Amino acid sequence: MAHKKRYALVIDSKKCIDCKSCVVACRAENNVPLRYSRNWIDEEHRGEWPRLLAAYEPGQCQQCESPACVRVCPTGASYQRPDGIVAINETECVGCRYCIIACPYDARFFREDKGVVEKCDFCAKRVDRGEVPACVETCPSKVRVFGDFNDPNGPVRRLLESRRYYTKKPEAGTGPQIYYLL
């Protein structure tokens, strides 16, 4: 019996080496001008010489289950696809930027040159062609695993069943669909 698809991302930050491949791949794939970024790497550096620690964590739109951005959008430009991907219809966007304020993850940005808001949409065009998002594909460490959360035999569920994980700002109540492995 066919199930409803629901795309999600699993991120293993331990593998992230901050090589920026995902940032450049996203920029190329989605024609994002240099001033903006749909994805980024958060860095943490701690300690004092020689007891040091550094960790890297990729970030992007969390493609929430109950996206705050969709809820607050006055025109319906921000919407959620049946497969879970949260997308923006640029022709409907009036650039009020209410969604930017509503997003708990700072995932959205305003395109001055176009007058609309933009964010990561899991490379919806690629996904619709049967490919994975550019950031997922390009990564040397294979930090990101993309797939259908609802597929019990798919890579996302298999990972989440065998590994401990956390999500970001669960208290915001939006149900983020990026799972960070511990």
Next chain:
Amino acid sequence: MRGFIQHLLIVVAAAAFIAAIPPVTPVSAASKGSESKGRYYFRSTCKSCHTKGAAGGEITPLNKTQAQWKSYFASSKHARGKEPLTTLMTEDQLRDVSAFLDAHAADSLQPETCGK
């Protein structure tokens, strides 16, 4: 006196013997022939029979040590002594091929490089 002369002769002979041992210096094959031309002749002439599956069986420079190649060219016996090498190539060409094989022999110094 004879004992002294005998000693002297031994010393002289020993000295001559030691002088006759060539100093162990790097062999510069280039002074003896052109490696690049030798490679060309090897590929155009020798390789016609000496590739995998062909009549003479695959032969590469690594098949012999420098000393073995040297003695092979000195004896000049091709195809199990059927003919001298000069039936296949001129002396000059053979000198070039010999230089090429010497430079890439099983025990020659051929440090690997990057990206050819």
Next chain:
Amino acid sequence: MDRRRFLTWTAGGAVGATVAASISHFEPFLKKREAGATRVEVPTTCEMCVNKCSVIAVVENGVIHKLNPNPASPKSRGMLCARGNAGIQQVYEPARLKRPLIRAGERGEGKWRPATWDEAWDFTANKLLGVKDKYGPQGSLWSSTESFQETFFKNLGLSFGSPNIVRHPTLCLASVNLAYSATFGTVPAFDLANAKYVIMSGANRFESFITPDTMDLIESTTERKARLIYLDPRFTVTAAKADEWYPIKPGTDLAFVLAMLNVIIGESRHDKEFVNTYTVGFDKLIDHIKSFTPEWAEQETEIPAKHIVRIAREFSDAAPRAVYYAGRRSSWYREDFQTRRAQAILNAIVGSWDREGGMVPNGKIALGEYDFFPWDDPVAPRIDEIDKNFPMAAKGDGAYLKLRENVLAGAPYPVKAWMIHKQDPMNALPDQAKTIQMLQQMDFVGVIDVQMSDTAWYADVIFPESTYLERQDPVEAMSGIWPVVVYRQPVIKPLHDTKPTLEIVQGLAKRLNLSQYFDFTIEQWVNAQVKELPIEAPLEYLKKHGIYVPPDFPKYGTTLNSEHRFVTKSGKIEIFSDRLQEFGYDPLPLYHPPAQSPPGTLRLITGRKAYFTHANSTNNPWLNAFDPENRLWLNPATADSLGVADGQLVEAASTAGAVRLKVKVTQEIRPDCVFMLHGFGKRAKWQRLVAGVGACDAQLLETAWDKVSGNAALHETFVKVRKV
């Protein structure tokens, strides 16, 4: 204009408009925009670094939209790094070389006049012939960095009659290659995917470079609990990921290895059967390493003896799935050859050879060749007198720094013409003042490049090459644990009046009367290369797939039999090397401590970031964004003692020169070292993002080299830092 209509227009031309927003002067694309998008995928091979990953270019409406990884390649493993993705910018860069240029002012002044190809060729050929008349063909120098078309450039120099071909290895990895060649007769690959214990001295695989080793190592350490021990004066990304990181005192890695040998042999932990069957000279090693105790090594390296002992034991326990990783760039210290020799010996005695998880001799694929009768050998000896100075080194690569020294001395003879292909000696060589001298004393300097490098800035004639995405290249067979043949075909037609190196060379050859050596098209050359591949219609196959992956790899154990003869003097793996002894070098590594920093100075160490390829991609906007300006790394204690704060401007000075740049105060470097990224402070004004921005490390680095290989020693420079 009504916003909705504006947006509708831009939505339809979204690709064009957004690309245009980030790249100026992009009229040609906007004019060609069509109503319905056409989309093609073209497989090819990346050239943003030396890795040659397989790429599938997505071309929409005749514009390269995205470069995707080609999943078919076992080398690039379905990955494409930041540089690979940014290759698009190399093509559409407005300030790239678009037509031949001839210098119109002084060298380095930046005044150019556009020239036709005929003018550029005529001018160059006349100059070259003039130099040949006056100084002989050996008066010309031909320097290049590896590329698929490099062979045509080198052949032009050789057929011209010059012995002076020099390549990049003695600025990079000549010492490690020679050390492994001297030990095993070959430079093996490292099976990091299957290794259980990996020790790395530098070779910052998680930060400086993205290679299959990077991918294998991150996977084996995170998924398969492989242990990573990492030695580096800096806390790099690799240090952050390693199980153990030691801020080793710079230049003492050999002491660490010798102590490991001491423990392993002293405790009889070596692989006796392997040593007896496949090696010679072990008996001499036993006595040799007796004095190199862990306690002694602790004094040298600042790594506690108890850790050295434990690591040695763990390493030998994990063998043969244990490797001391050779790394790639080994241009560190004057003693680098012997350090790498010791590492090779260490790997050998624990039997990590030709087995899973160890060193694996490279699988190779035989390609055909376009045969032609070669030119006469050059008559004159090489200018760097490599036979005399570095008799064991790879002759065809030359010894770059010694070569420069001789050119500047005008001895043994003058060199007055310099042709350069895909290389930026102004940045690639240390001691830039000397490189400028070398350039200025030339009667002629000609450069083949895709962008206006600092060296091109000082040239007399610049030949603009088509970028890798606009070119048909020879195929390349890449050896390794998974050997492949990769294909590079044009993804788009050249945007500008550029040519591939072969055609540039052919234009010169015609005027130099050397056409007979270049009397073929690239298609004929490629056809000859591929016809021996064991596949149906190999050319069509490669055009379609971009890569040929032979079956039956990896192969382990092919050399582990009594018939196999290692390409060494003895036919075995040489722990003790007679040959080294004959040439007057230490046949077993002896320890010579590195020079120490004079009081009031700090050691300048170098390293890379994986989004910059040496100096040539710092001006790529998509990559420059990550590090727009290089800074001088100072440990907080050092910064305090100098009275400088983060972001403050300082002057760093060595005997080679002085530069000014801002300080980055960071915990992640030893207090006795400083570090700066390569590829900044450029002179070429066309590289707007990095011209005059930050500082050029080549101006600071002093000339030093490894005595066996002639490889540059880039960590032997001490700088005085002061606030300004």
